[in-house]
Amino acid sequence: MRMPLRVARRTVLAATVATVLGLSAGRRVAPASAETAPMTPAEAFRRLLEGNNRFVAGQPPLAVRTPARRTELAQRQAPFAAVLTCADSRVAPEILFDQGLGDLYVVRTAGVVADPVTIGSLEFAIEIFALPLVVVLGHERCDAVLAAIEALQHGSLPAGQIGAVIEALRPAVQLARLRAQLAALRVPPDTEPDLPEAAVRAQVAGVVERLRRAGPVIAPRLQRDQLRVVGLRYDLETGGVEIVA
Ligand SMILES: [Zn+2]
Known part of the structure; x- marks a missing residue:
């Protein structure tokens, strides 16, 4: 039970x-401070986007990472959003959203793979901190997605547990490939489909959908508008994000 x-x-x-x-x-x-007081989903999302705008514009970070803040957080934390993103070294949420110590609850896996432990980690934070926002953040030229495309193309999984990552990305890669095949059948055919890009977007959308259907922790909060789950795609060149799900 x-x-x-x-x-x-x-x-x-x-x-x-x-x-x-x-x-x-x-x-x-x-809440650790007024700055991290409970927010609505819209307020939390706006705070993330404002931080990303500062990052894109190259403005000085507003994120608080001072020793005083570290001391304040030592006894309690009150993040205002959770981010599930890739382990990619270029996609650090606290940096690209310009947020400080204690602001974000971050879960990272190669390719934004969401297994039961990943989802459980997010549910844990949602329950404990009453988080109003979960962001699923994919990014262009994801090496894990590229590796999955290649491995599935050749039908050989890499050694060790890397295969688990590849397998988890299989549905997104297959969906992207199917869409590319359909696009090629159109008259006139669509422009050359970008399979890695399509797979990244499919992966983000798939994880968002999975979270929205995850069950008793997330679903009731979504229905009461206490929580929003948003899928974003990060652009490595501009540093900007766009909504994909
Ligand atoms: Zn990646």
Whole structure:
């Protein structure tokens, strides 16, 4: 039987987690400061986009990463959004959204792969911090997606657990390939499809859809407009993001 987190928190395991997070049992974390007070989904999304605009424009970061902020956060955290993104070294959410220490709850996997542990990590943050926003952030020229396209083309999976990443990306690659084949059948045919780009977008859209259908933690919050799940695509050249799902 599923146990609400507030009840589960009384268990030894959850008590350990609560200790790590600076929570006492049964008490919801308080905002660390006015800056991280609870927001609506729209407010949280606007804050991210404003930060990204500053990053794109090359403006000096407003993100707070001072020793004082570090000390303030040492006992409690109150992020205002979660970001699931690729492990790619060029796609660091705190930098490209110009956010500070303690602002974002970040989960990163190669290719923005979302397995049960990934989704559980996001649900954990949504439940504990009452997050109003989850962003799924893909990016152009994703090496994991490129590797998946090549591996699936040749029918050979890489060694070790890399194959698990490739397998997780298989549906997005297959969907992108199918769309490319359909585009080629049109008269006149569409311009040469960009398979990696289409696969990245399919992966983001697929993960967003999976999260929206994930079950009892996410779905009720979406229905009550307490949470939004948004899929974005990051442009490596401009530093900008666009909504894809
Ligand atoms: Zn990537």
